[in-house]
Amino acid sequence: MSFSGAESFRKSSPVDTEWIERELSAFLERxxxxxxSRPIVCVTSGGTTVPLERNCVRFIDNFSKGTRGxxxxxxxxxxxxxxxxxxxxxxxxxRTGSLLPFLSECQEDMATAFSVSGPGELQVSAxxxxxxxxxxxxxxxxxxxxxxxxTVFEYVQYxxxxxxxxxxxxRLALFYLAAAVSDYYIPWAxxxxxKISGAGPxxxxxxxxxxxxxxxxxxxxxxxxxxxxKLETDEEVLLTKAKAAIQKYGVDAVLANELHSRKExxxxxxxxxxxxxxxxxxxVLRLDPSAPPxxxxxxxxxxxxxxxxxxxxxx
Amino acid sequence: MSFSGAESFRKSSPVDTEWIERELSAFLERxxxxxxSRPIVCVTSGGTTVPLERNCVRFIDNFSKGTRGxxxxxxxxxxxxxxxxxxxxxxxxxRTGSLLPFLSECQEDMATAFSVSGPGELQVSAxxxxxxxxxxxxxxxxxxxxxxxxTVFEYVQYxxxxxxxxxxxxRLALFYLAAAVSDYYIPWAxxxxxKISGAGPxxxxxxxxxxxxxxxxxxxxxxxxxxxxKLETDEEVLLTKAKAAIQKYGVDAVLANELHSRKExxxxxxxxxxxxxxxxxxxVLRLDPSAPPxxxxxxxxxxxxxxxxxxxxxx
Numbered sequence: 001m002s003f004s005g006a007e008s009f010r011k012s013s014p015v016d017t018e019w020i021e022r023e024l025s026a027f028l029e030r031x032x033x034x035x036x037s038r039p040i041v042c043v044t045s046g047g048t049t050v051p052l053e054r055n056c057v058r059f060i061d062n063f064s065k066g067t068r069g070x071x072x073x074x075x076x077x078x079x080x081x082x083x084x085x086x087x088x089x090x091x092x093x094x095r096t097g098s099l100l101p102f103l104s105e106c107q108e109d110m111a112t113a114f115s116v117s118g119p120g121e122l123q124v125s126a127x128x129x130x131x132x133x134x135x136x137x138x139x140x141x142x143x144x145x146x147x148x149x150x151t152v153f154e155y156v157q158y159x160x161x162x163x164x165x166x167x168x169x170x171r172l173a174l175f176y177l178a179a180a181v182s183d184y185y186i187p188w189a190x191x192x193x194x195k196i197s198g199a200g201p202x203x204x205x206x207x208x209x210x211x212x213x214x215x216x217x218x219x220x221x222x223x224x225x226x227x228x229x230k231l232e233t234d235e236e237v238l239l240t241k242a243k244a245a246i247q248k249y250g251v252d253a254v255l256a257n258e259l260h261s262r263k264e265x266x267x268x269x270x271x272x273x274x275x276x277x278x279x280x281x282x283x284v285l286r287l288d289p290s291a292p293p294x295x296x297x298x299x300x301x302x303x304x305x306x307x308x309x310x311x312x313x314x315x
Numbered sequence: 316m317s318f319s320g321a322e323s324f325r326k327s328s329p330v331d332t333e334w335i336e337r338e339l340s341a342f343l344e345r346x347x348x349x350x351x352s353r354p355i356v357c358v359t360s361g362g363t364t365v366p367l368e369r370n371c372v373r374f375i376d377n378f379s380k381g382t383r384g385x386x387x388x389x390x391x392x393x394x395x396x397x398x399x400x401x402x403x404x405x406x407x408x409x410r411t412g413s414l415l416p417f418l419s420e421c422q423e424d425m426a427t428a429f430s431v432s433g434p435g436e437l438q439v440s441a442x443x444x445x446x447x448x449x450x451x452x453x454x455x456x457x458x459x460x461x462x463x464x465x466t467v468f469e470y471v472q473y474x475x476x477x478x479x480x481x482x483x484x485x486r487l488a489l490f491y492l493a494a495a496v497s498d499y500y501i502p503w504a505x506x507x508x509x510k511i512s513g514a515g516p517x518x519x520x521x522x523x524x525x526x527x528x529x530x531x532x533x534x535x536x537x538x539x540x541x542x543x544x545k546l547e548t549d550e551e552v553l554l555t556k557a558k559a560a561i562q563k564y565g566v567d568a569v570l571a572n573e574l575h576s577r578k579e580x581x582x583x584x585x586x587x588x589x590x591x592x593x594x595x596x597x598x599v600l601r602l603d604p605s606a607p608p609x610x611x612x613x614x615x616x617x618x619x620x621x622x623x624x625x626x627x628x629x630x
Contacts, residue, residue, distance in 0.1 A: 049376075056378065057574065059378070060367070060373055060376075061373070062372060062373055122439045122442075122443065127437075183511075183512065183517075184511075193549075195547055195548045195549070197498065199523070200523065202523070203518060204521065208514070208515065232510055233370035233508075233510045
């Protein structure tokens with residue numbers, strides 16, 4: 001298998017990864033010192049940008065605010081300390097400024113964060129409670145590491161650093177790839193120095209971002225369980241593409257969702273057996289319409305993925 | 316002069332403008348009932364998006380957070396009620412979710428908004444004070460109207476509605492165009508329905524957004540004073556382009572700024588006389604390095620623009 005596309009993508013943009021190597025070492029050491037067999041998940045979240053100029057004024061972006069990733073990371077963290085449950089260490093690779101676990105509701109809605117307690121007085125207990133929970137994770141050694149990215153170049157290279165490092169955790173490692181990663185990019189060498197301008201129409205030639213999922217499953221962390229996401233706006237192509245991700249890149253499962261129904265309904269496709277040609281099992285996860293307010297479908301997504309990881313890591 | 320480009324741009328995307336017509340009518344009626352000769356400024360702020368798909372997952376965006384526009388609107392609003400000063404009504408046409416006047420510092424920095432007053436207790440007086448000032452403007456009839464936009468289609472069509480309506484205010488109307496408007500767009504007719512995908516490279520053909528400044532100064536609101544902004548990353552082309560905006564589109568002045576120095580230094584170019592061939596006067600506005608903390612260059616920008624508007628509206 002050739003990764004020349006990946007190689008040229010990597011070379012096409014200058015990204016500093018030294019700081020994350022350092023933070024990751026310290027984090028994993030703390031996680032291990034607590035419990036040798038603690039499972040660890042890398043949750044990716046939010047959209048990547050594709051710069052159009054080196055002195056970047058304009059970029060291609062994605063609508064994602066990181067809701068799925070933040071709510072899912074919460075579920076992995078909630079498992080911590082409970083009986084018979086996974087107790088994951090979470091590496092949260094998310095877009096700068098996107099939503100954070102436990103804080104997303106307050107980040108999105110001031111009316112959740114604050115209420116008025118009297119004339120000129122704000123009641124901040126909802127925000128304080130959310131912050132308390134968030135900090136109980138970030139301050140618990142080896143439990144939560146936040147790695148923020150902005151561009152697609154940063155995302156891919158940070159993910160590679162994390163994956164190669166987690167390779168030594170073998171089957172205890174899980175990748176839950178909820179980030180909305182651009183499929184296209186402009187190589188640094190072809191990028192203009194200054195803000196694009198000119199009289200006529202603009203033709204942008206974007207290269208395909210190499211599908212690094214294949215590298216992740218076969219080279220970077222071959223024993224890890226890898227679950228990727230597929231989002232489409234066209235229901236008809238969604239499942240076909242989701243299956244192709246399993247067959248082409250050898251991921252263990254795909255969570256397939258359609259833009260408009262993504263908060264209520266997600267299809268889980270699981271590779272049932274070894275090898276890329278193994279049969280694929282489909283099941284539909286739905287948010288129960290009678291569930292109490294505040295319920296989110298991520299409880300079911302993470303529940304199903306944790307079960308899958310448990311089976312896979314027992315093999 | 317032909318505006319066929321403008322016509323085809325307008326037709327290329329479905330935008331509802333009825334709600335803004337309604338809000339604008341009510342706002343202008345309240346503003347007029349207070350004082351017949353009250354000047355009125357339309358401040359535009361933040362970046363526009365360019366959707367790449369009709370079911371929009373991806374879009375081109377701009378780095379702008381709307382700092383310049385928010386801080387400038389503040390300055391126009393601060394003039395309210397002071398002796399010998401303009402007392403502007405402000406229409407704030409800004410990107411959804413971008414910074415707001417008086418609130419921008421708290422929006423950007425939680426450490427400004429909140430401080431800790433005791434164990435488990437938050438001091439919220441900075442945020443409360445900012446909200447008080449903001450609401451004193453929004454609740455003062457005819458003083459502040461917020462019109463949010465997201466796409467470049469919405470921006471252009473909302474601006475046209477506002478400008479045509481302000482035409483009846485003649486020389487009392489001022490346009491202060493700080494928004495970072497995309498120069499390129501994909502026409503609705505050429506836009507794909509669903510999320511772009513495919514195996515090969517992606518070629519995006521973007522059309523030039525018609526320069527609507529010429530329509531604004533000559534058709535929509537011909538007696539208004541119009542001040543536009545020019546941002547470049549290359550100092551060498553900045554002033555040439557700024558002059559061209561005066562000569563081509565007949566704006567009264569351009570505030571020219573370079574990406575990296577834009578918070579400390581802005582060049583003001585003013586058309587000194589009638590007609591597009593009139594001489595152009597240049598002056599450099601700088602933030603005084605010894606100014607007290609919290610000082611912003613927008614004080615000088617708005618001061619200079621208010622002076623210019625006063626001269627122009629006396630003609």
